[in-house]
Amino acid sequence: MSSRTIQVTDTLHRYLLEHSLREPDVLQRLRAETAGMAERNMQISPEQGQFMQMLLRLMGARRCLEVGTFTGYSALAMALALPEDGNVVTCDRSEDYTAVARRYWSEAGVDDRIALMLGPAAESLATLEAREGGGGYDFAFIDADKTGYADYYERCLRLLRPGGLIAVDNTLWDGRVADDDNPGEDTMALRAFNRAVHADERVDLSLVPIGDGLTLARKR
Template structure:
């Protein structure tokens, strides 16, 4: 199970963290509260994580971004609100049901025109972008999709991101299961392998931080 708050912080300290740092627009709060009632609510990104993504987008001056794994749209809405008026998100997902919620909030927030949602396997969408000469044209990417394909997604996204661009990958601490040797399921092993490969990847500058369920920041050299 993934987490919708930063790992291992006592509740009182986590609440304090939010109280002195979270600046959550009302529509994001409404979306978060609606998603909390969803049967797959554990897939929701934490609010401090959404704010951090928006901060990074502003910090690097991103205009053209990718998202792999939309769910109900909290991260994409956070990023869309942070983008300049001409900014765009190309968002990949396979669920019409989950992304219908996202679309509703994108419309309410007035950012639907910034988001190009592609309902297809992400590898197909990414390979199509590369075939359309979109290599090194994206500034920022957020990967939060099926863990077994993380490294495949990463390799494709790395080709699409410009030098100096940033890739952010979610769930890399996997609720601590990556450290438990007796846990050998496909997703956990995929994340372990992914983390190890990125540690050795000289094409990027790397930082893994313990926000939410663990975020890897990979800056393309």
């Protein structure tokens, strides 16, 4: 029994991976390729990807939305957890990074389940809302520019059905959100976002200490 979350040391993290992670080969290889890139820290951890897959399966999710594709690991993890008629709409600005994503989606045989919208995410989300209306998505994952989180959250909330779930990455920000001596723009944006979601009565809330902090907000 413990009254607080256990500290995850490097040794315990290795144990966690050895006794929990069931990462398909295609995801392993995508993660390995991304590890050689300058922006490798933008990729989610494999245990977080597996946790999100569990959430999708528990929800019986069919339609997912993602803000921030990068090299496509999270989109691929989600697509692999969906039924054959499920789909992921993912938004990103980078043609280079998403070209890597497309290769692995095709290799995994789920490229027909993933629709990539290239361009500013706010514009892509506005296009989706204008085209489809609200309430059509089961799950949304936000992992993009931190100063845009508040706007992405509001747009995703409108696109989500009642009972749907928004997952927001990096909300613990390597501990910097709790460090008053850190005035960085991204840190300040995340602090403001965390305060706003904590006070948002439209959702049920849990901030989970997995990866770099994952906020789960269920639309009431």
